[in-house]
Amino acid sequence: MAPLPAVAADAKEYLVKAAFMYNFVKFVEWPGELAVSKRKSIDICATGDGAFVSSAANVFKEASTAALKLNMVEEKNWQDAASHCHMLYIGQGQEAHVAEILAALKQKPVLTVSDLDNFAQSGGIVGFVLSDNKIKLVVNTRAASEAGLRVDAQLLEIALKVIKN
Template sequence: MVLAFGLAWLPGTWQLPVADSLSEAQVKAAYLYNFAKFVEWPAEGEPDNSDISLCLIGNNPLEGFLETLNGRNIGERRLRLVRHNYANLSLSGCHLLYIGLSEQAHFLVILNALGNAPTLTLSDIENFAEKGGGIGLVVRDNKVVFEVNLETIRKAGLHLPGQLLNIATHVYGR
């Protein structure tokens, strides 16, 4: 797992191959960790000095690899996992929200519940970014890549660096 985080940090390796040594879930978890490093929140949604909340909705998202992110440092802050379920969509305080595949039938309701909250939404649900999610993780040609919905990101008051947008396989709302 440490290898996945190291690989995702190196310039030019954002499109990580799904290899025998790293599972697709491990690579996607590494992406989420790195997105947390690069997203910029508006002043009113800025994480406090200690925690960045990564909220999870869904059954065993990414085969449990997201749990390995709990407590990891991101600069001077710590990433904290917070579990939610579809029955309780009180998502205030979520800086990042990962919606697992088990919520495919509900993800639009979840996105609507967030409104324009300063939350970066992420998922590997098919067409997630195209349908209004912030960042969709997809596998193409045996590589994990990502798509961005820039309109959604802007409505949430978030900012992603141009470098990140340049390496996305597709940017909707540009």
């Protein structure tokens, strides 16, 4: 069991990441019928990190409105993600499967997000990195484009790094 300060730090970090993911809904455009403006609810999924799921579920529940419900789904079988997830957070414990997950979702309109090392550099769309004790973003616009997603310039402006090719 981790000491209390580490647990509290992890919980705060999860909340910050969940808040970022909530904002991704506003700054990423999905194609056609998947467009957020055409939906009453969207599934934000996570695989590999149960502690993140419980923290994020509270954020998304609070952020849901009458116009748009944000569902936090713990996806035990990541292969099912393409069928219903707008976003997939790939957490700790999935390191051995990242390449396989990204290959399976490469041309699917699923925003892949993770804090695993070199995630965006490895073909993921948004990677969380720690810089100056703050959570920052690395955004892979090529991977987003291949998935049929468009990332708003405002999100790219706050990214620590943007990977274009």
